[in-house]
Amino acid sequence: MPDSLHVKVFRFNPDRDVEPRFDNFEVPVFDNMALLDVVMHIQNCLDRSLSFRFSCRIGMCGSCAMYVNGRARLVCRTQVSSLRTQDITIMPLPNFPIIRDLVVDMAPFFEKWKKIKPYYVSNKEISEPVVVRPGSGEREIIDDMLDCITCGCCYSACSMVATNSEYLGPAALNRAYTLIADKRDAIRVERLKTVDRSYGVWRCHTQFNCAEVCPKNIVPTRSIQNLKRRCVLHKFGIVK
Amino acid sequence: MHAWTWLLQRISAVILLVALGWHIALLHFSNGGAPLSYNDILTRLKTPALLSLDVLLLIFGLYHACYGLYSVFLDFDSTTKQRVVVLVLLIAIGLGFAGFGVFGLVSIVFSS
Numbered sequence: 001m002p003d004s005l006h007v008k009v010f011r012f013n014p015d016r017d018v019e020p021r022f023d024n025f026e027v028p029v030f031d032n033m034a035l036l037d038v039v040m041h042i043q044n045c046l047d048r049s050l051s052f053r054f055s056c057r058i059g060m061c062g063s064c065a066m067y068v069n070g071r072a073r074l075v076c077r078t079q080v081s082s083l084r085t086q087d088i089t090i091m092p093l094p095n096f097p098i099i100r101d102l103v104v105d106m107a108p109f110f111e112k113w114k115k116i117k118p119y120y121v122s123n124k125e126i127s128e129p130v131v132v133r134p135g136s137g138e139r140e141i142i143d144d145m146l147d148c149i150t151c152g153c154c155y156s157a158c159s160m161v162a163t164n165s166e167y168l169g170p171a172a173l174n175r176a177y178t179l180i181a182d183k184r185d186a187i188r189v190e191r192l193k194t195v196d197r198s199y200g201v202w203r204c205h206t207q208f209n210c211a212e213v214c215p216k217n218i219v220p221t222r223s224i225q226n227l228k229r230r231c232v233l234h235k236f237g238i239v240k
Numbered sequence: 241m242h243a244w245t246w247l248l249q250r251i252s253a254v255i256l257l258v259a260l261g262w263h264i265a266l267l268h269f270s271n272g273g274a275p276l277s278y279n280d281i282l283t284r285l286k287t288p289a290l291l292s293l294d295v296l297l298l299i300f301g302l303y304h305a306c307y308g309l310y311s312v313f314l315d316f317d318s319t320t321k322q323r324v325v326v327l328v329l330l331i332a333i334g335l336g337f338a339g340f341g342v343f344g345l346v347s348i349v350f351s352s
Contacts, residue, residue: 163316198314202242205315231243 002086004028007038009050010091013100020098022089023047035068035075039090039102052102059215062151066102067091072153072213093156109152112168116176116194123186138181145178145223147216154210154220166199170210170220173201177223180230189240196231204228249307252300259297266290285349298341306334 005027012020025042036054043050054064059077066075068090069083080088096104132139154170155161161169168176176195180188195201204224211219233239266284267276284290313326 160315164314165317196242198242202246202311203315205311228243228246232247235243 001029001031001081004086005038005080006087007042008087008089009039009042009102010089011050011101012098014098029080033080035066035073035078035080035088035090036064038080038088039066039075050102051100060149062149065093065151065153065156065215067093067156072156074151074153074215077215093152095156095158095161096152104152106152108165109150109155109169109171112172113150113175115168116172116179116191117187118172118175118179120179120182120184121186123184126184132182132184138183141226142178142181145174145218145220147218148174149216151215153213153215154218157209157213159207159209160203160205164199164203167203168195168200170204170224173204173227174218174220174223177227180227189234192227192231192234195227196234201227201231245307249304252304252307255296255300256304259293259300262293263297282348285345291345291349294345295342298345299338302334302338302341306330 007025007027008022009025010020011017011023025046027038027041027046030037036057039050039052043052052064052066054076055061056063057076059074062074064075065072067073068075068078069085069088072093075090090102092098092102092104096106096108099105132142148171150171152171154174158167158170160167173195176191179185180191180195182188185191201224204221206221206225208219208221211221214220230239271280285294310327310330314323318326
């Protein structure tokens with residue numbers, strides 16, 4: 001393991017800077033060092049003005065996603081050693097407006113998240129308790145997709161999000177799928193209509209960039225393809 | 241609407257795979273690799289099955305291409321007016337080429 005890292009950090013303060021720049025730092029390495037330790041060392045010891053966002057430090061909150069060495073990652077869950085290089089370039093997530101340095105504005109992401117009504121709506125005709133059994137096929141489909149922590153990595157990696165500002169994006173569509181696939185949900189048809197639009201599922205070209213970067217190993221592309229299939233079957237009247 | 245056009249695009253892809261494979265095999269490999277003469281092709285086009293194959297290839301190829309182009313256009317931010325203009329333009333081009341192609345094939349078959 002090298003003694004130190006050459007770290008290049010994206011800097012931009014919209015209130016003060018005309019254009020972005022990169023600052024270079026030498027950061028000492030220690031065992032099991034995570035990328036979050038790198039940016040914290042820079043802020044604590046080298047440049048206190050560096051802005052970045054983090055919270056839980058254990059990969060649960062999804063707030064510390066950054067673009068490191070050409071890939072969106074949760075910096076709290078990425079070991080420096082896993083990068084296999086001394087040279088590290090840290091940038092804010094692509095496809096998001098920059099607030100300052102490594103902090104991005106998540107508003108566009110959550111605006112789209114809200115469009116699909118990301119909450120369960122109970123069906124009044126079904127008497128409680130209604131359980132989707134753990135071993136059922138339906139549960140198996142939904143379970144894998146439920147781990148999303150809304151970190152925005154998939155959104156930042158999606159080339160359709162980059163070119164089409166209306167596209168709902170992988171995270172919102174994945175969330176919509178977990179609810180549409182749940183037979184207890186009362187507004188499945190309404191949700192299906194929301195995603196069955198030009199800027200909904202039909203913009204996904206199955207490039208799998210979202211799946212490639214998801215820190216929770218979710219495959220939103222799979223959810224989106226399932227949604228496309230469901231839209232077609234709904235048009236035929238095969239599924240309601 | 242999107243569901244139907246998407247499904248048709250998938251169906252056209254499968255048809256293209258089969259029809260294009262068949263077309264290439266007939267055109268380039270059926271004669272032992274030797275080039276076909278104009279008369280050979282004319283004789284083949286007079287076979288209803290092969291004529292139908294070429295018409296199918298033309299129509300589904302054009303649909304697949306036009307849908308693909310429109311899809312690429314939609315990948316970028318656009319206004320409703322721009323979308324309508326591009327859609328109408330692509331439908332006109334698709335129908336125009338399809339009509340021209342079918343007319344060409346039929347004229348060749350019935351010309352001699």
